[in-house]
Amino acid sequence: xxxxxxxxxxxxxxxxxxxxxxxxxxxxxxxxxxxxxxxxxxxxxxxxxxxxxxxxxxxxxxxxxxxxxxxxxxxxxxxxxxxxxxxxxxxxxxxxxxxxxxxxxxxxxxxxxxxxxxxxxxxxxxxxxxxxxxxxxxxxxxxxxxxxxxxxxxxxxxxxxxxxxxxxxxxxxxxxxxxxxxxxxxxxxxxxxxxxxxxxxxxxxxxxxxxxxxxxxxxxxxxxxxxxxxxxxxxxxxxxxxxxxxxxxxxxxxxxxxxxxxxxxxxxxxxxxxxxxxxxxxxxxxxxxxxxxxxxxxxxxxxxxxxxxxxxxxxxxxxxxxxxxxxxxxxxxxxxxxxxxxxxxxxxxxxxxxxxxxxxxxxxxxxxxxxxxxxxxxxxxxxxxxxxxxxxxxxxxxxxxxxxxxxxxxxxxxxxxxxxxxxxxxxxxxxxxxxxxxxxxxxxx
Numbered sequence: 135x136x137x138x139x140x141x142x143x144x145x146x147x148x149x150x151x152x153x154x155x156x157x158x159x160x161x162x163x164x165x166x167x168x169x170x171x172x173x174x175x176x177x178x179x180x181x182x183x184x185x186x187x188x189x190x191x192x193x194x195x196x197x198x199x200x201x202x203x204x205x206x207x208x209x210x211x212x213x214x215x216x217x218x219x220x221x222x223x224x225x226x227x228x229x230x231x232x233x234x235x236x237x238x239x240x241x242x243x244x245x246x247x248x249x250x251x252x253x254x255x256x257x258x259x260x261x262x263x264x265x266x267x268x269x270x271x272x273x274x275x276x277x278x279x280x281x282x283x284x285x286x287x288x289x290x291x292x293x294x295x296x297x298x299x300x301x302x303x304x305x306x307x308x309x310x311x312x313x314x315x316x317x318x319x320x321x322x323x324x325x326x327x328x329x330x331x332x333x334x335x336x337x338x339x340x341x342x343x344x345x346x347x348x349x350x351x352x353x354x355x356x357x358x359x360x361x362x363x364x365x366x367x368x369x370x371x372x373x374x375x376x377x378x379x380x381x382x383x384x385x386x387x388x389x390x391x392x393x394x395x396x397x398x399x400x401x402x403x404x405x406x407x408x409x410x411x412x413x414x415x416x417x418x419x420x421x422x423x424x425x426x427x428x429x430x431x432x433x434x435x436x437x438x439x440x441x442x443x444x445x446x447x448x449x450x451x452x453x454x455x456x457x458x459x460x461x462x463x464x465x466x467x468x469x470x471x472x473x474x475x476x477x478x479x480x481x482x483x484x485x486x487x488x489x490x491x492x493x494x495x496x497x498x499x500x501x502x503x504x505x506x507x508x509x510x511x512x513x514x515x516x517x518x519x520x521x522x523x524x525x526x527x528x529x530x531x532x533x534x535x536x537x538x539x540x541x542x543x544x545x546x547x548x549x550x551x552x553x554x555x556x557x558x559x560x561x562x563x564x565x566x567x568x569x570x571x572x573x574x575x576x577x578x579x
Contacts, residue, residue: 183208253278385472422526
């Protein structure tokens, strides 16, 4: 993994904590949440305050995420909102944390100026016993306060102020007035500058979890379903529970809920270039397995590799090649149905609220496209990367550093964006696709 770290492809955008004041605040918060402290004086944290260096020191990668369910967090600065989330157990966790920080940025900025904010993403389940427990995780609430209890005391002061205003003869209550003065020394004037965090409850509708071998749960759709990447979760109270070999059923589920579109359909996308790059990745896969040196490849080298290893290319390559010939040269229209290995390589998520989750699922169903896997499912990418031959590791790391890191937003927009196509260039007619689409008609079964 050193190669990925050096190229900024792993542990990138973490927040560096090195000042004694911030380290001291972190330790106070860590002691408050976990009863542990760190001896490190220099480390990095993600959006939740998790540090890979501290995790290594404590020999506990889940020291802020006990049982992998109720994630705890430590905020030292609102700049953590730009950081990734490491050791992800739920696909929604980072979005919830980021939205919480952004909605309360001014308050959190003021609070973290003098103390760390510690908290937890709370739900009604503390430990997952069965996969059916996952469906109880519909509402996530954030509980947060400074380690010194500033918010708690601010609420107490606000209550005392209200009591002082409404209680008869409160002017003569010396004990109440003394408490108000002492509390205000720590909280400030809550009548002029109220300290209150808002937007702390979030709905978790459709999501992925790393638990039970990896589960995609879509209970909040017209046709709900779960897709199990590990053992089949037959205890889930859903009508449809699929595993990866049920390609036709998964394809029907995605189509019936209008969750996907084909690369050819996608507006504003150079579909030929996307298809060619996917084919290149499949070529690299075959060449790496054969022990070929993949250093410094250009377009002619890639064609040569495809010719030399034609007998070992995955079947998905040939399906994409037929589609590319049609898209580029007007070749015969191929029919690529859901049982074809190329099928899921030809799809991307439609523009729906579930777009990121669907792209994440597609990355797992098309595992030989490392670019999509890196962008959409980093946990899977790192796990898969560790199993590759060194030549493939070097090629993919160099490609991502060269082609993706330099313009992340542009690359994402080119592959997954849904901006209207204003270029005026020719594209495949929707009517033609509907009539003879190579993805065929799939119905529920």
